[in-house]
Amino acid sequence: xxxxxxxxxxxxxxxxxxxxxxxxxxxxxxxxxxxxxxxxxxxxxxxxxxxxxxxxxxxxxxxxxxxxxxxxxxxxxxxxxxxxxxxxxxxxxxxxxxxxxxxxxxxxxxxxxxxxxxxxxxxxxxxxxxxxxxxxxxxxxxxxxxxxxxxxxxxxxxxxxxxxxxxxxxxxxxxxxxxxxxxxxxxxxxxxxxxxxxxxxxxxxxxxxxxxxxxxxxxxxxxxxxxxxxxxxxxxxxxxxxxxxxxxxxxxxxxxxxxxxxxxxxxxx
Numbered sequence: 001x002x003x004x005x006x007x008x009x010x011x012x013x014x015x016x017x018x019x020x021x022x023x024x025x026x027x028x029x030x031x032x033x034x035x036x037x038x039x040x041x042x043x044x045x046x047x048x049x050x051x052x053x054x055x056x057x058x059x060x061x062x063x064x065x066x067x068x069x070x071x072x073x074x075x076x077x078x079x080x081x082x083x084x085x086x087x088x089x090x091x092x093x094x095x096x097x098x099x100x101x102x103x104x105x106x107x108x109x110x111x112x113x114x115x116x117x118x119x120x121x122x123x124x125x126x127x128x129x130x131x132x133x134x135x136x137x138x139x140x141x142x143x144x145x146x147x148x149x150x151x152x153x154x155x156x157x158x159x160x161x162x163x164x165x166x167x168x169x170x171x172x173x174x175x176x177x178x179x180x181x182x183x184x185x186x187x188x189x190x191x192x193x194x195x196x197x198x199x200x201x202x203x204x205x206x207x208x209x210x211x212x213x214x215x216x217x218x219x220x221x222x223x224x225x226x227x228x229x230x231x232x233x234x235x236x237x238x239x240x241x242x243x244x245x246x247x248x249x250x251x252x253x254x255x256x257x258x259x260x261x262x263x264x265x266x267x268x269x
Contacts (some may be wrong), residue, residue, distance in 0.1 A: 007065025011035035015071025049186035089116030099264025127153030130166030168257030
């Protein structure tokens with residue numbers, strides 16, 4: 001285990017997922033993590049499940065921790081940082097929020113700010129995370145961020161100009177995939193399968209397809225060809241997907257989510 005004092009200001013859905021993943025991966029001892037969360041029920045559930053220290057006071061986290069993760073809602077990031085500027089001096093602060101630029105955070109104090117856009121599969125160490133450095137970030141900060149997020153999944157370094165795309169692809173992406181799984185299961189149910197049977201098959205199908213793509217290193221086109229028989233069932237299904245614009249709708253979803261992230265950045269300058 002590593003010996004870091006990690007603090008999470010805001011320990012809700014996303015930050016809570018990161019904490020759960022770090023505990024699952026045994027990155028550090030539970031006593032090395034402190035999280036602040038205003039919701040008593042959320043706070044209690046996190047403490048009971050992971051054993052980490054919890055509090056309702058943001059300042060307590062900022063004082064105790066060496067590395068602080070900001071997990072509050074985007075409009076609250078800058079105000080919270082402003083309130084804690086004295087406690088955060090010269091510390092590494094990593095924002096998990098979409099739509100808040102590093103330049104806006106750096107105006108609040110002299111902490112070393114970075115951004116990390118991750119997703120809720122962090123909780124089971126299957127995260128997809130993009131990180132970007134700020135003007136004050138040291139190489140050691142970036143290495144540490146990679147080590148932390150690499151423990152709970154895949155991590156890549158991108159520029160801040162690209163971070164909104166990461167937000168859409170990785171952060172919002174699970175919701176898009178859940179919609180695909182739901183649609184696959186609904187198709188099976190509509191044609192006569194029991195709900196639980198259709199859902200179990202849909203989940204395992206998506207899981208298996210993703211894992212074989214990752215392990216084989218083959219392209220989607222190559223893998224598709226392995227499944228498709230001319231004139232067969234897969235070809236018939238793909239033809240309908242093409243006709244209905246399934247691929248284009250998913251691309252459009254990424255574009256729309258990216259655009260919204262860019263709009264949020266302007267709103268929260």
